Amino acid sequence: MAYQPTTNFEDSNEVDLGKKLVSKGYLLEVYGSVLESLGNSGLTVTPELWIWGDSNENRLGIYQSGTGTRQTPVTTFAGGFNWKQVSLLETTGHAIKTDGTLWGWGNGSDLLGIDRSFNQSIATPVSIFGGATNWRQVGGTAAIKTDGTLWVWGVRTGTNTDHNSTKKTPVTTFAGGNDWKQVSSYFTSYAAVKTDGTLWVWGENNNLQLGTNDNIEKSTPVTTFAGGNDWKQVAIKNYGGAAIKTDGTLWVWGFRNFMGYLGTNDGQDKSTPVTTFAGGNDWKQVAIAHHNYNSCSMAAVKTDGTLWTWGNVASGSNSVSITPITTFAGGTNWKQVAVNEQNALAIKTDGTLWVWGGGAGLGVISNVVTPVPVYGAGNNWKQVSAARFHSAAIQSIDYI
Secondary structure, three states: OEOOOOOOEEOOOOOEEEOOOOOHHHHHHHOHHHHHHHHHOOOEEEEEEEEEEEOHHHOOOOOOOOOOEEEEEEEOOOOOOOEEEEEEOOOEEEEEEOOOOEEEEEOOHHHHOOOOOOOOOEEEEEEOOOOOOOEEEEOOOEEEEOOOOEEEEEOOOOOHHHOOOOEEEEEEOOOOOOOEEEEEEEOOEEEEEEOOOOEEEEEOOOOOOOOOOOOOOEEEEEEOOOOOOOEEEEEEEOOEEEEEEOOOOEEEEEOOHHHOOOOOOOOOOEEEEEEOOOOOOOEEEEEEOOOOOOOOEEEEEEOOOOEEEEEOOOOOOOOOEEEEEEOOOOOOOEEEEEEOOOEEEEEEOOOOEEEEEOOHHHOOOOOEEEEEEOOOOOOOEEEEEEOOOEEEEEEEEEOO
16 A cells, blocks of 8 residues: 555644655655654555656756766656656656656657647656546557557657647547557557557558558558457567567567567568567567667566567677577566667566666666666666666655
8 A cells, every 4th residue: 555645744844845745855854753654554655756867858857957967866856656657768758657647758849748839848747638647558659548548649640631740739549449458659650459459550660660561651550460369568669569469479570680689580670570589478578679770679578587688788798699588697586677779677576676788878887788786776666667868767665
């Protein structure tokens, strides 16, 4: 159970501070005894959102003027103990709170779902779409509500005749329906799974990222060439996609596979979904990185808790792997992984957060080849997301 205060907090002069303005430090200093008693009761303070990396274009949401790098995690300016899920793109971030509100920050209103002037930066998280309280999952520039409806914003949104026009605030896709389960997007390309297990894609397709056996843009959602009604989770980026079926098989598709991007051991591009060279029917979660000309990678966790990576950067070594391999760290207690073009991050079942690679979004002082705990450590990390220049993670604070 999450700790929900029934009255506003006050400072030493009895000034009303409100509920949302209370920091973790204030709670610990002033209300330590209360938190201790809550811990003894087995209650948990709800999660905080931490972010790190390149602060340019307000991508960290910490109201920091100018540019600079936060090499270690910091909380967003919005603060609070009530974050549920986070999703990052190159210059933006979105997150859902436990109250169902959706928040965005960063550069460019076209990517934020907020009706502001073009490319206006949002320095701190603001709520999206009228403060609705029924958002369930966000993936880039798309999100699903608790009623199963799918909403998109930005460009190439899958709205048929006006597909190429910019949507500054969320709109439903042309496909409509209230049976959407999970969505992933990358600027102008989208993929989503319905509750009936079908996999749908739309948007730009110049890099074979939709898996439709062609490179033609799709103005409305269509099923992938592989079809079927047994899809469980999908991830998409600018040069390809990956998805897991309910039978535990892992499927990949896309462009520039000569760098091992798809893990198929042949270097050939795939315009339709194929299984990775590793095969198997025990895949649990897959993550895919933004692809540039020098780096590309995917990573996935199996049901046995092993972590597998391929391509470069995310492999946990100095070499490129064209087939899935286990990380240098090994182990059978990995739970969730996220990758970008420079580094990778993963959470273990014990709640520890591990990182490897390089770049601003690493979360440690120097580049590392093999997984190491993120700076600040702790064993209460719940979910992580990674983009080209920054990373974010949600952490629960347990008082025992």
